[in-house]
Amino acid sequence: MSLTLLTQLADLPASQWDALLPDDQPFLRHAFLSTLEESGSLGKGTGWQPEHLLWEEQGEIRAALPGYRKSHSMGEYVFDHAWAEACQRAGLPYYPKWLAAVPFSPVTGARLLGDRAFAAKLLHHVPDFLHQRQLHSAHINFGDAQTRELVAAEARWLPRLGCQYHWRNPGYRDFQDFLDTLMSRKRKQIRKERELVASQGFTFEWLAGHQLSEAHWDFVYACYANTYAVRGQRPYLTRLFFSLLAEKMPQSIRVVLATQNGIAVAMAFSLMDGETLYGRYWGCLEEFNRLHFETCFYQGMDYAIAHGLKRFDAGAQGEHKLVRGFEPVITESWHYLRHEGLFEAVADYLNQERPGVQAWALEARASLPYRRDGE
Incomplete structure (x- = not known):
């Protein structure tokens, strides 16, 4: 031994x-x-x-x-x-x-x-x-x-x-079913946030690992790296990481792209298993009002509901997640x-x-x- x-x-x-x-x-x-x-x-x-x-x-x-x-x-x-x-x-x-x-x-x-x-x-x-x-x-x-x-x-x-904050899906039929469990004021707040993003002309597309091209990964990395650049830091992950991971475990990768007027401007990168969606990296090329909340939280909640996932782990920190239904863990x-x-x-x-x-x-x-x- x-x-x-x-x-x-x-x-x-x-x-x-x-x-x-x-x-x-x-x-x-x-x-x-x-x-x-x-x-x-x-x-x-x-x-x-x-x-x-x-x-x-x-x-x-x-x-x-x-x-x-x-x-x-x-x-x-x-x-x-x-x-x-x-x-x-x-x-x-x-x-x-x-x-x-x-x-x-x-x-x-x-x-x-x-x-x-x-x-x-x-x-x-x-x-x-x-x-x-x-x-x-x-x-x-x-x-x-x-x-x-x-x-x-x-x-x-x-x-x-x-302490972290995770969102749990007990079996919601759709996002409205989730909203119906909230207090009226909080329900209205979330609706207003989503409507504000929609009014700016944003659409969202979810792609699995096998659907993502190298051009997609260039965009994902540019957004990811920009989250560090705005703080004067270097990103932890290299560009090669994303391409290699897509080759090795495409079935676990999910990326949501936020598009305005046909141009992608933001993304959120997640991994998943049979029960949980793990939101890991987010980034944008421009700042838009409330786009972060939609791309990183509401889109993930929508995806978890649609695919019967029990949990959405959107990462560390973020007390602002509480008012959106993420529970302390x-x-x-x-x-x-x-x-x-x-x-x-x-x-x-x-x-x-x-x-x-x-x-x-x-x-x-x-x-x-x-x-x-x-x-």
């Missing part, structure tokens, strides 16, 4: 990796993670160096923990910048660290892959791996319930809570800090932070626009 390191996912057959996955969520599939690497979105010069952990017994891979050596904290969506800054002030090293997560995507899902017992053995050896590789900490972001149970059985892993991450002083300081901080996150989720739920009894 042994813990081994995989620094390039292409060195492992897709069938072996995918056999470890518990469901059909696209983000941990070999096709998605290897595309990030092969497209240059990860690797040298990016601060994301693939270092996937494998557990092998009797010549077979029994468990895996996809992960990355990090030299910064960007693109993670669980923010530890303050911890790094505190270390810098104290003259302590914080980087490099090791992170188990889906790069650039705050999506909850399995992290410890494969048989539960073997996954537990793998996790138990992570501290040794950190010591051998001279890594100062390990982090597991947006894990599922099994991840929580396995981490809870180990020492020194600190839990951290976050608690997320979890776990942190292993080797330095005793940092461990104690962060443990104290998280103990104070946790009740605030839980209280906010309860408060946010009370602010949802759905009708109460008698309304």
Whole structure:
């Protein structure tokens, strides 16, 4: 039995990796993670160096923990910048660290892959791996319930809570059926927003991966990159990422194009599985009133209803989602800090932070626009 390191996912057959996955969520599939690497979105010069952990017994891979050596904290969506800054002030090293997560995507899902017992053995050896590789900490972001149970059985892993907003489809017949569940004022607000976009002459077209040409991908990337350019930042993903992903997993890709006067001006890129639509990237070439809400939220809700999907995960943050029916969902991450002083300081901080996150989720739920009894 042994813990081994995989620094390039292409060195492992897709069938072996995918056999470890518990469901059909696209983000941990070999096709998605290897595309990030092969497209240059990860690797040298990016601060994301693939270092996937494998557990092998009797010549077979029994468990895996996809992960990355990090030299910064960007693109993670669980923010530890303050911890790094505190270390810098104290003259302590914080980087490099090791992170188990889906790069650039705050999506909850399995992290410890494969048989539960073997996954537990793998996790138990992570501290040794950190010591051998001279890594100062390990982090597991947006894990599922099994991840929580396995981490809870180990020492020194600190839990951290976050909050996202997801929309659930209990089986609406159409968008009007959804609107009928809302309070009158909120229902009118959403109708007004959609009517305002329609009055500007916008039409929308949904395309699956196999329907998208290279010209489409040029446009998608231009919109995606522009969301970073307006903030003076470089995009995480390369143009090649989109073309390679379309070759490897077109069945999981959905793109909605917003067109005005026959010219495409905005898009939203999503992935999907059998139950969930995951809205990931949005971008526009020009700014239009309320176009973001229509393209990123209402179009996705329409699509989920039309295709019988149970959930629409539109990404991190965004308290403005509450008034549009997106419900607060608690997320979890776990942190292993080797330095005793940092461990104690962060443990104290998280103990104070946790009740605030839980209280906010309860408060946010009370602010949802759905009708109460008698309304």
